[in-house]
Amino acid sequence: MCGRLPLATPERIAVSAAGVVTPIGQDLDTFWSALLTGADGISQIERFPVADLRVGQGGEIKKLTRAVDWRRVPDCRATRLLVSAADDLCVQAGSRPLDVEPDRLAVVVGTALGGVEEGERALGGSPRRLARALYDAPGHGLARWLGARGPVVTVSTACASGATALGMGAEMLRRGEADAVVAGGYDILCRFVMRGFDGLRSLTRDRVRPFDRRRSGLLLGEGAALVLLRREREAGPRRLGTLLGYGSASDAAHIAAPDSQGRGIERAMRAALAEARLDGADVDFVSAHGTATPLNDPIEAAALRRVLGARGATVPVNSIKGAFGHAMGAAAALEAILCLLAGRHGQIPATLGLEERDSACDIDCVQGVPRAHRPRISLSTSLGFGGCNAALVIESA
Amino acid sequence: MRAPRIRAIGLLSGWGRGTAAIPVDASEAAGGRPVLTVERPVLDPERFRRSRRECLMGVAAVGAMLEDAGQGPEAIAGERTALLFATAAAYAPSNREFIEARGGSMYFPYTAVAAVPAEVAIAFGLTGPYEILVGGAPATMRAIARAAFLLETGACDRALVLAVEVFEECVDLFERLRSPLDGPLVEGAACLWLEPGDGTLTFERRRGREDEVSVRFQLGEMLACEPLATLALARDSAGHEATQVHGSWRGETARLEWSTAPYRTRPRAA
Amino acid sequence: MTQKEVLDELKALIVERLKFDPRRAAEMTAETTLPKGLEGSLGLDSLDFIELSVAMEERFGIVIDETESLTDEFFSLDSLSRFVLSKVK
Numbered sequence: 049m050c051g052r053l054p055l056a057t058p059e060r061i062a063v064s065a066a067g068v069v070t071p072i073g074q075d076l077d078t079f080w081s082a083l084l085t086g087a088d089g090i091s092q093i094e095r096f097p098v099a100d101l102r103v104g105q106g107g108e109i110k111k112l113t114r115a116v117d118w119r120r121v122p123d124c125r126a127t128r129l130l131v132s133a134a135d136d137l138c139v140q141a142g143s144r145p146l147d148v149e150p151d152r153l154a155v156v157v158g159t160a161l162g163g164v165e166e167g168e169r170a171l172g173g174s175p176r177r178l179a180r181a182l183y184d185a186p187g188h189g190l191a192r193w194l195g196a197r198g199p200v201v202t203v204s205t206a207c208a209s210g211a212t213a214l215g216m217g218a219e220m221l222r223r224g225e226a227d228a229v230v231a232g233g234y235d236i237l238c239r240f241v242m243r244g245f246d247g248l249r250s251l252t253r254d255r256v257r258p259f260d261r262r263r264s265g266l267l268l269g270e271g272a273a274l275v276l277l278r279r280e281r282e283a284g285p286r287r288l289g290t291l292l293g294y295g296s297a298s299d300a301a302h303i304a305a306p307d308s309q310g311r312g313i314e315r316a317m318r319a320a321l322a323e324a325r326l327d328g329a330d331v332d333f334v335s336a337h338g339t340a341t342p343l344n345d346p347i348e349a350a351a352l353r354r355v356l357g358a359r360g361a362t363v364p365v366n367s368i369k370g371a372f373g374h375a376m377g378a379a380a381a382l383e384a385i386l387c388l389l390a391g392r393h394g395q396i397p398a399t400l401g402l403e404e405r406d407s408a409c410d411i412d413c414v415q416g417v418p419r420a421h422r423p424r425i426s427l428s429t430s431l432g433f434g435g436c437n438a439a440l441v442i443e444s445a
Numbered sequence: 446m447r448a449p450r451i452r453a454i455g456l457l458s459g460w461g462r463g464t465a466a467i468p469v470d471a472s473e474a475a476g477g478r479p480v481l482t483v484e485r486p487v488l489d490p491e492r493f494r495r496s497r498r499e500c501l502m503g504v505a506a507v508g509a510m511l512e513d514a515g516q517g518p519e520a521i522a523g524e525r526t527a528l529l530f531a532t533a534a535a536y537a538p539s540n541r542e543f544i545e546a547r548g549g550s551m552y553f554p555y556t557a558v559a560a561v562p563a564e565v566a567i568a569f570g571l572t573g574p575y576e577i578l579v580g581g582a583p584a585t586m587r588a589i590a591r592a593a594f595l596l597e598t599g600a601c602d603r604a605l606v607l608a609v610e611v612f613e614e615c616v617d618l619f620e621r622l623r624s625p626l627d628g629p630l631v632e633g634a635a636c637l638w639l640e641p642g643d644g645t646l647t648f649e650r651r652r653g654r655e656d657e658v659s660v661r662f663q664l665g666e667m668l669a670c671e672p673l674a675t676l677a678l679a680r681d682s683a684g685h686e687a688t689q690v691h692g693s694w695r696g697e698t699a700r701l702e703w704s705t706a707p708y709r710t711r712p713r714a715a
Numbered sequence: 716m717t718q719k720e721v722l723d724e725l726k727a728l729i730v731e732r733l734k735f736d737p738r739r740a741a742e743m744t745a746e747t748t749l750p751k752g753l754e755g756s757l758g759l760d761s762l763d764f765i766e767l768s769v770a771m772e773e774r775f776g777i778v779i780d781e782t783e784s785l786t787d788e789f790f791s792l793d794s795l796s797r798f799v800l801s802k803v804k
Contacts, residue, residue, distance in 0.1 A: 058598075151652075160557065162536075162558075162579065164540055164544075164556075167540055167541070167544060168544050170618070171541065171544055171545065171618075175621050178618055178621055178622055179622055181540075182533065182534060182579075183536065183558060183579045184533075184579045184580050184584075184695070188695055197652055199587075199650055199697070200695075200697065201578065201580070201584075201587065202578070202579040202580060202584075203576065203577060203578055203579070204557075204558035204559065204577050204578075204579050205559060205575065205576065205577050206557050206558075206559045212576055212577070216576070216591070219591070219594055223446065223590075223594070223648075225648075225650075240540075240543065240544060240556075243543075243553075244543065244553035244556065245553070247549075247550035247553055247765075247769065248550055248551075248553060248554075248762075248765055249550075249765055249768075249781040264782060295574070295600075296574045296575045296576060297524065297572060297573060297574060297575055298528060298562075298563075298566045298571055298572050298573065298574075298575035299566075299572070300563075300566040300567050300569075300570050300571055300572045301567065302567070302760065302761075302762075303495075303554045303555065303560060303563050303564070303567070303762065304554035304761075304762055305760075305761060305762075311572070312572065315524055315572065315573075319574070319600060323598075432557075432559065433554050433557045433559055433560075433563070434554070434557050434559025434560055434562065434563030434566075435559075435563050435566060435567070435575070436559055436563075436575060436577075437575070490736060491735070491736070491739070491758075494733065494734040494735060494736075495733075495734060495762075495763075549732055549766045549769065549770070550765050550766050550769050551732075551733075551762045551763065551765060551766035554762065
């Protein structure tokens with residue numbers, strides 16, 4: 049497993065609050081009830097042309113509805129999604145601005161696409177937008193809106209980015225580089241990424257069916273999800289849970305396909321559990337990557353079974369990608385937030401789109417109706433282009 | 446945190462291979478050229494037929510690092526090697542070409558920031574911890590600090606910190622973002638091999654530009670490659686490891702300092 | 716179109732779109748196998764096959780159903796050129 053033993057148990061990091069913007073809800077409570085009721089966030093994309101593509105559907109946020117003064121925010125969709133999620137986060141945390149010294153408030157965000165749509169617009173003739181096309185631009189936009197003057201970090205491990213951001217944020221707190229970290233991920237649905245995945249023939253013309261034997265591909269979505277991390281001893285009683293562990297690993301297999309045995313995601317899960325000082329047998333809920341591609345689901349399911357051990361066939365699993373597609377940089381952060389909400393409310397939402405389990409995916413993915421279950425220890429898994437694998441271990445409050 | 450030991454450094458830049466060709470004054474040496482480029486490395490053409498120039502530069506930088514260490518690729522293969530990648534803009538040419546519809550379907554995965562480290566991981570069989578930061582010099586310094594953390598916690602036995610920057614395909618765009626007084630853009634690919642060491646490493650950042658003389662005056666604008674080039678220069682010219690590196694990006698300045706003072710772990714409450 | 720003409724077009728696509736060396740293409744015959752994992756094959760992976768499918772659709776004006784398993788058709792240049800001919804007719 050690992051080399052030498054680390055020196056001490058890692059300091060516990062509390063998740064004090066969370067904020068989201070998604071195609072099925074623009075605040076935490078609406079997001080949660082939409083997942084429970086099986087709301088379908090997939091629609092025909094309207095914001096940009098898709099008529100020349102094979103698939104024109106996705107998890108599109110039609111209109112940002114929060115009462116934010118958008119005049120104070122750059123006209124960049126990615127930045128605006130981040131600000132929307134941050135606005136929800138502040139409401140959830142009980143103060144806007146957040147109750148942290150600005151110099152001690154850090155921002156760590158993960159993204160697969162960064163400001164690429166600004167790049168599309170800049171090349172189309174708006175040079176002003178060029179600076180916003182750099183992948184770390186939206187993260188800095190978020191920091192400015194929050195009034196954060198601490199470190200601002202952008203990570204980009206493709207679809208695992210949200211998890212990497214949370215792991216990095218936890219480490220920054222342990223090292224004392226900040227007193228609070230706003231960590232999470234974002235990405236937008238744009239023509240660039242739709243052309244990209246459409247060209248790879250990865251998109252389904254049916255619906256997203258994670259772990260279903262009829263699954264035929266993914267759909268893309270957009271969103272932003274942020275959590276407020278603090279050192280547990282300073283966090284106070286109001287919290288959603290604790291971030292116990294984070295692990296990452298590289299597949300070193302293929303630029304766009306996962307390792308066929310799922311060895312990378314297995315290593316990431318084991319590393320996260322090791323940091324949490326836990327075992328696969330301690331996990332009682334999995335928020336899976338579950339993209340519904342023919343390739344991903346059985347690989348992930350097999351890796352989960354190896355890590356979870358004998359109980360693995362009966363640990364409940366969920367994939368939120370059935371509800372609004374793959375939100376890329378936001379996905380891992382949303383999946384982590386789902387773990388916390390499941391622990392708070394004592395229910396696991398059904399995986400939308402899953403109707404006929406694939407026997408090659410021998411895991412207990414909740415389908416049809418929500419299941420009453422209050423997880424104590426959850427595992428969230430993410431796999432991304434370039435062989436990026438990441439996992440988080442989360443304890444409910 | 447506990448300071449890692451620098452085992453080896455590999456460096457390619459628009460100035461040439463290694464540190465020998467790095468000038469004293471970048472603007473003067475550039476002689477009006479806006480960008481100094483790195484030629485597409487010549488590696489197995491069929492194996493790397495799809496690979497973009499920036500990916501090959503990453504692979505070549507690791508090759509140079511191994512040569513510097515006097516080791517073969519088997520010395521770094523496997524799950525006990527962490528790979529950390531930092532860049533401000535290596536994804537720009539691939540994104541531009543995709544936006545302008547000059548690439549085929551199979552090039553879409555190459556627009557990911559992860560494409561460069563992925564090609565490196567595949568080429569050398571690196572399957573350990575894997576992290577990617579976006580930003581200039583501070584991002585690379587943070588990657589080094591992160592590597593030190595991974596080494597200290599035993600998550601890996603060695604850590605490679607890789608940085609790549611390419612500008613040629615987008616020089617017209619970068620010129621629109623810069624002031625006429627800026628030095629030349631200098632492409633680069635560099636890789637640092639870190640192992641557990643002694644002493645103390647401090648990583649600090651603050652708002653504001655650098656107040657110390659910037660190494661950019663000598664190196665040119667190398668963005669994320671700058672800290673690794675600085676470390677290589679300090680080692681090759683002074684014959685000893687650099688004790689400190691600093692750099693700035695987007696109004697933030699970061700600083701890494703190696704000290705021989707023994708690192709003491711603070712006892713933590715259980 | 717004859718099979719030889721289709722074969723030559725496929726070789727051109729393999730150079731142009733999959734970035735193989737033209738000298739390598741000159742050595743390819745109908746018997747040349749394509750998928751990775753076969754000894755002596757061109758070593759094409761899933762990404763190459765997607766790119767080749769898109770290129771073939773554009774060059775020959777055919778439609779390839781991505782949900783169909785085309786493992787046999789993509790086995791060699793011979794099987795692939797026959798597949799194209801069957802679609803073009």
